[in-house]
Amino acid sequence: MNPFRYERASDVASACASAARPAAKFIAGGTNLVDLMKLQIEAPAQLVDITRLPLDRIEETADGGLRIGALVSNSAAAADMRVRRRYPLLAQAILAGASTQLRNKATTGGNMLQRTRCPYFYDTTKPCNKRVPGSGCAALEGFNRMNAVLGVSDNCIAAHPSDMAVAMTALDAVVETIAPNGSTRAIPIDELYRPPGDTPHIETVLEPGELIGSVLLPPPPAGRQIYRKVRDRASFAFALVSVAAILDLDGERVRAARITFGGLSYKPWRSAEAEAALVGAPATRAAFDAAGTAALKDARGYGHNDFKIPLARRTLRATLTQAAGLA
């Protein structure tokens, strides 16, 4: 691990000012950053420890939603009875990720900002445009079984690894930030992540020193919420494919649907195509399959990960079948 200066932030303003310096980084749970620092994939000159900031509360909002502080641990969010009753999708997604030990440390803000687990991002002997801009992408012709099939570029096919963010995207969560100049902004989570294009090393729209303070969950939408994750082992593994679905039925027809996929793209992949295909359709296997076809129509496999495309369609069908009470 490279040497770094350590600073324990005592207020938000000084934390943002410190983290805006070159080669400075915020650290909270550290479950991803410390690992990457050991491998020298991340080598910050300064760490700004934000864990003592008062951003660890879950609060009710006036309209019946919740505001989850950026420092609320993944465990605390998943154990909160308001989350469990009103946003079971989110509790399920958080509990589907990592292990209890990691969830006890990992934070709401950090989970969203965790880096990809593409094996070539981790292998410092191989080219990776995300790790070393301009060096190339070893995953394109490599072992790309875990990589993305939607929304990526020939410069980077890394998939975003979060489960939590997939559920938050289905819930229309809004990321609330504080900039070093004190200004705040509200970023819909679907707009937080930047497509890789030719700058895959720039992963979000956050500016230097801009701190995630909280995540706003709007009131829960009508309908049954389900998070389903498909992975190589039964627990403690990243998703091959996951689906966050909220399905609202009017009798035997779909009144409203929200569909977000994990494991398929550089961000949680909200599928307007699948949602449009479902609204007004009968809650049947044929309609669910049509939604899957619509969702994956622009998908491209890179060899080892070709299987993700049919797997995503089948996982969507299984999730919707369960949400509709047909299974």
Place this chain on the structure above:
Amino acid sequence: MATRRWFLTTSGAATLALASSPSMAQPAAETPPLPTEHVDLTINGRPYALDLDPRTTLLDALREHLGFTGSKKGCDQGQCGACTIIVNGQRINSCLALAVMHDGDDITTIEGLAEEGVLHPMQAAFVRHDGFQCGYCTPGQICSAVALLSEHREGWPSYATADVATAPALTNAEIAERMSGNICRCSAYPNIVAAIREVAGEGSQ
């Protein structure tokens, strides 16, 4: 146990100033020495004061600086759980925690579970059910299992819980899911689950 008590009585509250493991550090000629950070920790009920390179993980602080070698370094990347300790009542991977960030925290390691030479009920159950072979993962398994029971008492759900708004019984499936952060290369899993069930007071299922 005698060795542990000897260590505690002779090194408690000692102030140690030691450098971090230098394996990945830059040569001293290229990098001026960085200031150490002062860290106060309560470990198994006793206070300890350290001055540490900020790169030092909590695991290395325990093992290399304070001699608490019960917590093990397996993967050193948060995947195996051999380094699991209990910090402020919650289990974490000490290999991914920077010690300096835990200034003021209350830590329980495997060395702190037995009292007056009497094994903690979870330790006794692991012995009774043969919940290990080589034993390397065992301190982490036991710390993890002890924390699991308190999480369950607080009603935490898991991914194995059908309805996350309910507090589930500790079935084998629930225990397996909740212990998935602890890998046992000897695959003593059935006996580990049996030990945890016994201490939890749940019937067989």
